[in-house]
Amino acid sequence: xxxxxxxxxxFILGRIDDPLRATGVAPADVPxxxxxxxxxxxxxxGIVELIGALEERYGLEIDFDELEPDDLTRxxxxxxxxxxxxxGR
Amino acid sequence: xxxxxxSSFFRWAADSPNRPALEVGDTTLTYGALARSxxxxxxxxxxxxxxxxxxxxxxxAHRSPTAFAAILGVLARGHGYVPLNPAFPPARNRxxxxxxxxxxxxxxxxxxSSLRSLLEGLDRELxxxxxxxxxxxxxxxxxxxxxxxxxxxxxxxPEAALIEPSDPAYLLFTSxxxxxxxxxxxxxxxxxxxLDEVAERYDFTxxxxxxxxxxxxxxxxxxxxxxxxxxxxxxxxxSDKDLLNPAGFIRRSGLTVWFSVPSIALFMKQLRSxxxxxxxxxxxxxxxxxxxxxxxxxxxxxAAPGSTLExxxxxxxxxxxxxxxxxxxxRSDGESELGLVPIGHPLGxxxxxxxxxxxxEARLGEAGELLLSGPQVVEGYWNDDETTSRAFVSIDGRxxxxxxDRVRRATAGGPLRYLGRSDNQIKVLGHRVELGEVEAAIRDxxxxxxxxxxxxxxxxxxxxxxxxxxADERVNPAALTAALARRLPGYMVPREVRLLPELPVxxxxxWDRGALIRLLDEG
Numbered sequence: 001x002x003x004x005x006x007x008x009x010x011f012i013l014g015r016i017d018d019p020l021r022a023t024g025v026a027p028a029d030v031p032x033x034x035x036x037x038x039x040x041x042x043x044x045x046g047i048v049e050l051i052g053a054l055e056e057r058y059g060l061e062i063d064f065d066e067l068e069p070d071d072l073t074r075x076x077x078x079x080x081x082x083x084x085x086x087x088g089r
Numbered sequence: 090x091x092x093x094x095x096s097s098f099f100r101w102a103a104d105s106p107n108r109p110a111l112e113v114g115d116t117t118l119t120y121g122a123l124a125r126s127x128x129x130x131x132x133x134x135x136x137x138x139x140x141x142x143x144x145x146x147x148x149x150a151h152r153s154p155t156a157f158a159a160i161l162g163v164l165a166r167g168h169g170y171v172p173l174n175p176a177f178p179p180a181r182n183r184x185x186x187x188x189x190x191x192x193x194x195x196x197x198x199x200x201x202s203s204l205r206s207l208l209e210g211l212d213r214e215l216x217x218x219x220x221x222x223x224x225x226x227x228x229x230x231x232x233x234x235x236x237x238x239x240x241x242x243x244x245x246x247p248e249a250a251l252i253e254p255s256d257p258a259y260l261l262f263t264s265x266x267x268x269x270x271x272x273x274x275x276x277x278x279x280x281x282x283x284l285d286e287v288a289e290r291y292d293f294t295x296x297x298x299x300x301x302x303x304x305x306x307x308x309x310x311x312x313x314x315x316x317x318x319x320x321x322x323x324x325x326x327x328s329d330k331d332l333l334n335p336a337g338f339i340r341r342s343g344l345t346v347w348f349s350v351p352s353i354a355l356f357m358k359q360l361r362s363x364x365x366x367x368x369x370x371x372x373x374x375x376x377x378x379x380x381x382x383x384x385x386x387x388x389x390x391x392a393a394p395g396s397t398l399e400x401x402x403x404x405x406x407x408x409x410x411x412x413x414x415x416x417x418x419x420r421s422d423g424e425s426e427l428g429l430v431p432i433g434h435p436l437g438x439x440x441x442x443x444x445x446x447x448x449x450e451a452r453l454g455e456a457g458e459l460l461l462s463g464p465q466v467v468e469g470y471w472n473d474d475e476t477t478s479r480a481f482v483s484i485d486g487r488x489x490x491x492x493x494d495r496v497r498r499a500t501a502g503g504p505l506r507y508l509g510r511s512d513n514q515i516k517v518l519g520h521r522v523e524l525g526e527v528e529a530a531i532r533d534x535x536x537x538x539x540x541x542x543x544x545x546x547x548x549x550x551x552x553x554x555x556x557x558x559x560a561d562e563r564v565n566p567a568a569l570t571a572a573l574a575r576r577l578p579g580y581m582v583p584r585e586v587r588l589l590p591e592l593p594v595x596x597x598x599x600w601d602r603g604a605l606i607r608l609l610d611e612g
Contacts, residue, residue, distance in 0.1 A: 037329065043579070044333055045518075045553055048359055064334045064362055072333055 001058055003086050008054070008079035015053055016041050032076025047073065060085055093249070094258045094280055094311075095164035098318040099124055101295075108295060109323040112342065113154055120321075123158055124246075130162025130220055131250075132243025134193055137216045137235065138166075142190040145260055148305070149173045149182065149204065150197035152326045155221045156305060157314065159195040167250025169257030169274065172305040175200035177578050179207040181270070185262050187212050188272055188471065198222050208234065218242075254278035260471060261308055263405050264522050264581070266513065268529030272471025273308075279408040280311060282464035286437035287316050290413070291373060295321030298342060298370075302327065302335075302349040307520075308405045309377055312348060322346075336362035336392075343370045347393070350378040350519030351550040354385040363392040377401035377410050379516035380507055381430040382549035386416050402432035402507065405521075406480070406490050408465035411439040414504050424504055426497065428549070431504035439463035441505060442489060443498035448482065451498045458511055459496045460489035515544040516551035520580045527555055527573075527581055534572045537561040539592045541600045542583065545609050557583040558605050560592045585609075 003011075013020070013027045019041045020027060025034075036042045042050060051062050060082070064072065071077035098120070101108065106121025118126075134146060146163040148170050150156030163170040171189045173182045186194065186207070193216040196204055201222065208215075208231075215234045224231075224238030258277045262270035287293075299317040301324050303310035317324045331338040335357055339347065347368075354376065357363050371393040376386075381400045390398055401410035414433025424431050435441050443457040444450055451457035466488065469477030480491050495508040513524040527542040539560035544552025559569070566586035573582045587608070595601040 037333065044356065047333055048356060051360065061361065064360055065337060067334075069328075069330045069334050069337055072330065 001086060003058060003083055005076070005080040005083040008058075008082045009075055011054070011057060012050065012075055012079060015050060016046075019046075030075060032074070032079075034075045035073050036075060037073040042073075054082055058082060058086055092281065093164060093167075093252055094277055094284075094315060095127075095161050095318075096249075098161060098315075099165070099249075101318065101321045105295070105321060108321060110318065111154065111157055111324050111326070113152060113326045114328060116154060118154055118157075123154070123161065126154070126158035126220065127161035127165055128246035129242040129244060130159055130195060130218065131165035132245055132247050133218055133237055133241070134162065134166040134168070134216075135247050135250075136243050137193065137218075137237065139192050142192045144168045144256060145171050145189050145191050147171045147173055147186050147189065147191040147194040149175055149194055149200045149207070151175050151199055151305070152301070152328075153197045153199055153221070155195075155197035157324070158220060159197070159218075160305070160314070163195070164258065165250065166247065167252050167256075169259050171260045172310075173207075174304060174306045174578070175203045177306075178574070178576050179203060179209070180576050181578065182207050183209075183211055185270065185272075188262075188270075189260050192216060193218060195220065252277060254281070255468075259308070259311065261306060261405055264514070264526045265476070266523040266525030268526050268533070270526075271473060271476055273405045273467055274471050275308070275311075275405070275408050275467055279465050279467055280315070282438065283408045283410070283436070284315060284319055287312070288319060289437070291316075293317070293320035293322055293346065297322035297345045297372070299324050299346045300327070300339070300342075300344050300348055301325060302332070302353060303378075307378070308409050309348065309350075312377075312409055317346075334362065336364075336367060339368050339371065344368075345370055346373045346375070347371055347396075348373075348375040348377065351376050351381045351385050352379065352518045352548065352553075354389050355382065355549060357392075358385060358388045363388045365391050366394055368393040369395060371396040374398040375401060377403070378519040379550045380509075383422070383425050383428050383430055384549065386421075386430050390416065390418075400430045400432060402505075403465075404461075404490070404492050404494075406467050407439070407461045407463075407492075408467070411436050411461055411463070411465050412441065412505060424506070426506045427508060429507055431506045432496065433504045434499075435463070436465075437463075439465055442484065443496055443505070444484075448484060453498055454500045456495055456497050456508055459492045459494045459505070460484070461492060462487045462489045466490045517544065517554060517580045518548075518551070520578070522555070522581055524555070527557065527577065527583065530573055530577055530581075531557055531559060531569065531583075534569055535559060535561065535564050537564065539600075541592055541602060541605055543602055543606055543609070545585065545606070554584040555581065556585040556587065556609055558587050558589055558592055558608075560589055562588045562590060564588055 102120040102124035110120040111118040146168045148159045257274040265271040301313040325342040374396040398416040403410035442460040497506040524542040545556035593601040593604040
């Protein structure tokens, strides 16, 4: 499967639509630097669910050691990591 | 006179001021620097002391250098500390502060924004101390409270305050089934008994580097701080981000002592970050706070094969941990039950008693409620004789704390095995939750009497969250959840609220929790 960073980001936004709207942010206004954890959109339990969903959707294994700690919960870097991994194999 | 909880810390600070005591993010504080901050806070507290209320001071802070300096400063001033979590709802923190009777509150910069709503309607005037912020020109903003900013902090280290062994070292609050959190005051004698056993059991040295995974409102954080500082070791605090990738944190910080709830190990296992031999620096892998699944222990040891793994057990009322089990690759599989690692044997002078409903001792190998007795057991709940008389009982002239935990009594020389709870207390990601407290809050918000909360979804060590059932289909679940989030900590707020026309009852006429859980299972 191939996917662009934008595809992955759309997929993530679709998963977090409800909590995102609850914080008063429209999906279209989410910048790449948007931090899902710090903005209160998901907690650590939500991260596990999201990672599981990404792995299932794109058929890959996400390795936390390949990501900077800060990038783990930022929507842009997380999306581009998934896209890079998909396209690099 | 027994040494105070903070005595060893200050002794290390005097003897080896340049050793690292604390790492928070990129900041390293030496024993000397942390002791200076703590002494300034202690001097300030003494300067503004009223001496009317109980010997307790509040600390509203989260894993900042100021949070740790405040705890040490409160202890040096001769008070017990009352930790408040800035992420908790303000009303809950306010109730704790009022129940404790604190007259002073230390606030770190990160918590200042949550302070305003905490103070709304507070029943007393406080001395507010901001050790890492200036308050010039803002004193009036906080009226009628008296404020002290960084530039007004006292300088001279006070004389070591005189304390009695029975004086409180800290006051924590645990979930209460009636809807009101219960205060547990742990004395210097209680915690000294625990720390002396720790010193005997483990070979901690000043070269050790301890994890600090527990929130300061959780008594296991006392181990993180004081087991380390008794040994001259360094406490390493993960950021909230680090807690999402604890494996990276362990390696980056070169940790030698890991101590956490089993949920973190399970979380890491799910994320496949427990890779073979990936934690070569770890010497001790310690777990506590909830049931430890065998699979979590085994996976952890693959990642940290050079470490010794122990499962500790203990309620706040018996001070941090009072039984312990050392994992043995040959023996432990056979000793485990229900897929859970045993909780082992009593520490030091603590003793255990397994009893049936009639409080008579269970036979060898039989299951029953675990009772605890010994120097780590507290005297009772804070200002609550009624709850105390239910939970603390006298048997053959000894005072026992009834844990409500079901265990299997050890057969000759074998370990105690944890089987579950005998009531509606659960562990949500290691946090102790009385489902009755969640239900009381829902009843209060909705006016509906028929309410049941259950742990959901289940995890191998307890539950990952809470689901609630309300017998009134007119309730708005989203509004209810939002209202609960304003009064309960996040882990107590139901992830799912289901509305039913009525709730099922079992043959005994009680709510049929099993049937409700099956409903959740069905999706």
